[in-house]
Amino acid sequence: MVDTAPSEPQERPRRSDATRAAILDAARDRFAADGYERATIRAIAKDADIDPSMVMRYYGNKAGLFAAASEIDLRLPDLAAVPRDRLGEQLIRHFLDRWEGDETLTGMVRVAVTNEAGAERLRDVFTEQIRPALAAICPAPEELDSRAALIGSQLVGMGLLRYILILPPAAALPREEVVAWLAPTLQRYLTAEHP
Amino acid sequence: MVDTAPSEPQERPRRSDATRAAILDAARDRFAADGYERATIRAIAKDADIDPSMVMRYYGNKAGLFAAASEIDLRLPDLAAVPRDRLGEQLIRHFLDRWEGDETLTGMVRVAVTNEAGAERLRDVFTEQIRPALAAICPAPEELDSRAALIGSQLVGMGLLRYILILPPAAALPREEVVAWLAPTLQRYLTAEHP
DNA sequence: TATCGTTGCCAACAAGCGTTGACCAACATG
DNA sequence: CATGTTGGTCAACGCTTGTTGGCAACGATA
Numbered sequence: 001m002v003d004t005a006p007s008e009p010q011e012r013p014r015r016s017d018a019t020r021a022a023i024l025d026a027a028r029d030r031f032a033a034d035g036y037e038r039a040t041i042r043a044i045a046k047d048a049d050i051d052p053s054m055v056m057r058y059y060g061n062k063a064g065l066f067a068a069a070s071e072i073d074l075r076l077p078d079l080a081a082v083p084r085d086r087l088g089e090q091l092i093r094h095f096l097d098r099w100e101g102d103e104t105l106t107g108m109v110r111v112a113v114t115n116e117a118g119a120e121r122l123r124d125v126f127t128e129q130i131r132p133a134l135a136a137i138c139p140a141p142e143e144l145d146s147r148a149a150l151i152g153s154q155l156v157g158m159g160l161l162r163y164i165l166i167l168p169p170a171a172a173l174p175r176e177e178v179v180a181w182l183a184p185t186l187q188r189y190l191t192a193e194h195p
Numbered sequence: 196m197v198d199t200a201p202s203e204p205q206e207r208p209r210r211s212d213a214t215r216a217a218i219l220d221a222a223r224d225r226f227a228a229d230g231y232e233r234a235t236i237r238a239i240a241k242d243a244d245i246d247p248s249m250v251m252r253y254y255g256n257k258a259g260l261f262a263a264a265s266e267i268d269l270r271l272p273d274l275a276a277v278p279r280d281r282l283g284e285q286l287i288r289h290f291l292d293r294w295e296g297d298e299t300l301t302g303m304v305r306v307a308v309t310n311e312a313g314a315e316r317l318r319d320v321f322t323e324q325i326r327p328a329l330a331a332i333c334p335a336p337e338e339l340d341s342r343a344a345l346i347g348s349q350l351v352g353m354g355l356l357r358y359i360l361i362l363p364p365a366a367a368l369p370r371e372e373v374v375a376w377l378a379p380t381l382q383r384y385l386t387a388e389h390p
Numbered sequence: 391t392a393t394c395g396t397t398g399c400c401a402a403c404a405a406g407c408g409t410t411g412a413c414c415a416a417c418a419t420g
Numbered sequence: 421c422a423t424g425t426t427g428g429t430c431a432a433c434g435c436t437t438g439t440t441g442g443c444a445a446c447g448a449t450a
Contacts, residue, residue: 015417016427035309037232041408051429056409112360113308114230119360126362145364149356150376153365157352161344165307165314167321169340170348180390181345185380195375210447211397236438246399251439 020058022048027055027069032107036066036115063117070111070121072104076133087137088187091151092179099159106163109156126152134190143194150189154182215253217243222250222264227302231261231310258312265306265316267299271328282332283382286346287374294354301358304351321347329385338389345384349377 014020026047030039041062045052059065075098082090099105108125111118131148138144158178161170209215221242225234236257240247254260270293277285294300303320306313326343333339353373356365 014426019427035230035232037230038309040406042406052408053410053430054428057427062408110308113305113355114233122360123362126364146368146372146376149362149365149368152362153352153356154349154380155352156355157348157350158345160308160351160355161348165317167318167344167347169321170344173341173344177341181341181384184383184390185349188379189376195379209396214397235436237436247438248400248440249398252397257438 016058019048019050019054023050023055023058023065024069027065028107029103031066031069031111032103033110035110035113036118041065066111066115066117067121070108070118072108072121072125074098074125074129076129078136079133080136082137084137084191085187087190088183088185089179091186091190092155092182095155095159096175096178099163105159109160109164137190139191147189151186154185154189158182211253214243214245214249218245218250218253218260219264222260223302224298226261226264226306227298228305230305230308231313236260261306261310261312262316265303265313267303267316267320269293269320269324271324273331274328275331277332279332279386280382282385283378283380284374286381286385287350287377290350290354291370291373294358300354304355304359332385334386335389342384346381349380349384353377 023044026044027039030044030047033039034043041055042052044065045055055065059068075094077090077094079087079090095105108118108122112122113119126148130152131144134148134151135141135144138147158170161167162173162178163171218239221239222234225239225242228234229238236250237247239260240250250260254263272285272289274282274285290300303313303317307317308314321343325347326339329343329346330336330339333342353365356362357368357373358366
């Protein structure tokens with residue numbers, strides 16, 4: 001126990017914060033690069049330049065470490081502020097940035113595919129971030145789930161082929177070409193009438 | 196060595212063919228369900244009701260077993276025989292059948308995401324099956340790769356969300372709704388002019 | 391019947407895994 | 421200064437992994 005007040009979890013800076021952060025950083029990298037099984041605690045500890053037992057002390061076990069390391073923020077913009085006819089374009093541009101910016105997204109998918117906790121986390125991201133963001137502009141509320149799923153399918157599909165499987169024809173596609181092709185698709189999934 | 200003629204690899208039926216097949220069946224199931232790492236040779240051998248050492252004898256090592264167990268046939272129809280304005284619909288229907296029919300596709304993706312040999316195999320499937328099938332009907336040959344990648348991205352994206360991650364809004368989408376939404380997308384990727 | 395490749399099981403190996411507990415140094419508090 | 425808490429290292433545990441080699445039973449051939 002560290003808390004001084006029981007009701008307020010007042011977090012005072014600990015001397016070990018740097019170590020904790022180093023572990024978390026290394027864990028994120030390893031999980032993203034190798035997936036859950038092959039990202040071993042020993043490898044993570046080595047990257048962080050500490051002893052494997054520290055990982056256990058601070059995060060309990062491997063599952064706890066993953067839970068702590070897999071907090072994701074898609075940083076979705078406020079779509080209500082985007083011109084209605086450019087929503088698709090904005091969406092695909094934002095996600096290309098997120099896929100390419102760091103290994104957060106690739107890592108999340110890599111883990112989610114073979115690990116139930118990872119899949120759960122990805123489902124959380126959907127309901128807590130994607131759904132609300134789209135709710136602001138979705139025409140009919142009862143269609144929100146369907147439309148969000150459709151949009152997600154196209155976005156994650158291109159990400160998978162381009163950045164994880166690195167399928168040459170997908171990876172070689174120029175960014176602007178991806179935007180030109182996918183933007184109308186997303187725009188339709190988001191704003192078109194139910195077919 | 197089993198071959199009798201050096202030039203012709205004349206395969207005579209072996210007494211162990213049943214065992215070999217049982218191993219391969221079990222391996223396919225395990226790889227599909229658990230991914231490469233968690234599909235252990237011991238578990239596969241137990242499913243096949245034989246000793247783990249038999250797997251090694253007949254397939255060399257785990258990588259060899261995977262190579263033998265991961266031969267995939269998408270059974271793509273002859274698209275040239277399909278009415279041009281129904282290509283998208285036919286495509287999505289065929290792939291929904293393949294995703295749902297057995298665990299071949301889900302397994303392939305599950306392994307490919309965290310295993311390089313699996314990714315390689317999936318890339319092979321693309322160049323050897325998807326590309327040629329689309330070549331028969333693609334308007335401009337120089338655009339074949341791009342269009343095939345786009346189609347692949349939408350198909351694999353929906354499959355991932357619906358059958359692997361089992362994201363509720365995607366999994367709950369009625370089949371005909373998926374067809375109605377995705378068919379126009381695929382039709383456009385396949386036949387529309389370059390945007 | 392004697393021979394020899396094939397088929398299968400068994401026990402074991404070395405390596406790697408997640409995890410634990412003992413132990414020491416540094417620090418903050420009385 | 422004495423004391424308890426925290427940060428960190430080390431060695432080891434029990435277990436699972438892929439993989440290996442020995443050995444017994446079978447089946448075809450001679």
